[in-house]
Amino acid sequence: MRFAKSVIASGMLLLCPALLLAGTVSGKITYSGTPAKPKTIDMSKEPNCAKAYSTPPVTESFVGGAGNTLDNVVVYISAGAPDEKSAPSQAVTFEQHNCRYTPHVLAMMVNQELKVVNSDQTSHNIHPLAKINREWNKSQPPGTPPLSEHFDKEEFIPVKCNVHPWMRGYFAVLKTSHYAVSKGDGKFELPNLPPGKYTITAWHEDYGTTTADVTITGSETKNVDFALKAKAY
């Protein structure tokens, strides 16, 4: 009996570190300089979508907030974490809604299932302009089921619809499951990081990338902020 108890106890001790010693990196992304003003999108050639907007929509390459915070920045562990062998079984969804892409930047893992949905009354074609992965281009009329795809290499892929030239989005295909996309106040959080030395990369579609090194020793939360230089054009 005693022996059994000690086995259970040591088993729990072995498990515990994995559960308890996991740190978090969180922070905020800000920009410096003057970003280009978002441009108004003219959807008059697509009345089906134009009617959904009471005020004309604007381009999304820059989405900022109070205090110069920056959204749609992909923050991920680029070094220090072991390569993950399998992708999550849960699919990620990319939606064409009112002739915009939702979300504007979609992060996923290599080989994770991507579902592309068309919830508009008009046809779109989904055209990821991949250079490392294969480039494909498929039509998706309204009322057709979601497309199921995946990418097998790490890459930041611009996505466009050729019929509606203002539609622009990005797929961030990553090797790691430790990623976040900054949303609302430029905030991000990377939880569940085992102790170790990590390099974190922040990527923005127009402002480039920047990196930071961080070391996790236990279950602490480390604060890492990123600052990117805005482009005026």
Add this chain to the structure above:
Amino acid sequence: MTKIVNRAMWLSLSLSLFCALPALAQETRVGNLTGHAEVGKKLYQRSCIGCHGPYGDGNGENAQWIDPKPRDFMAATFKCRSTPTGTLPTDQDLYNSITRGFTNSNMPHWDSLTKQNRVDLIAYIKTFSDRWKTDKAGDVLKIPAETPINIDSIAHGAALFQKLECWKCHGQQGRGDGPSASTLTDSKDNPIRPYNFAAGTDDSRFKCGSKNEDIYKIFMTGVDGTPMPAFGDVIQPNDAWDLVHYLRTLQISRHSKENEVLRAAGGKIPKVEIKDPPPAAAPAATPDAQPDAKPQGTGK
């Protein structure tokens, strides 16, 4: 003594087979001809390098003066395929392209070279991208029998042209003047025009072959590297054939069975309704040619 000799013989035999295997895996074959990249290299340096460049990336010294730009073999993205969008073409596809050339571009039809030379060139251009080592050519599209060319088929095709919104790029008369036409760019951000069906009196302007079957293929597999998407996942093969017949009537100055049928019907295409959105077919490229989805109300 014989034992050692035998062993040596087996060793050398298996070694030579082992060395031959990688070469076999990379083989370029068209018909009964095998391509040799070393021969292709010399041909390329004489005939192709001026446009396609020493690295095969389409940046030869002539490239700056011509439009459309030469193919970038390093990207391994090809327009004219019998394989699904995003997959590699077959050797036969590449052979057809080099033999046919590309109309309205600076790519000549290279039937001035022997068949063997063209196959050797194909073997060589594959060395410009590692994708040929890691990927195989896509599954060849199974093309079912063409539907009969009659006014019903043309009418149905006309309805599909509206439903699938082809006119947004190609225009209502297929003249390449649709509302989105002026904004189109290819995958390298160069401006590009959609196909103008109404120009010319013949088929000379089709880039990927000029038979009904070739138009069917373009429609199902898309034109990779350009705005033209693949429709293979969202349309039934019979519907695709009907669309092809309608497209032939957009070639108003060309003599065709389709135009005869249209003339016999009084020159007017009847309006038909497609009651449901084009039914999703099983992907056309699978070996099983029978789609699983039941067609819903296609008007027949």
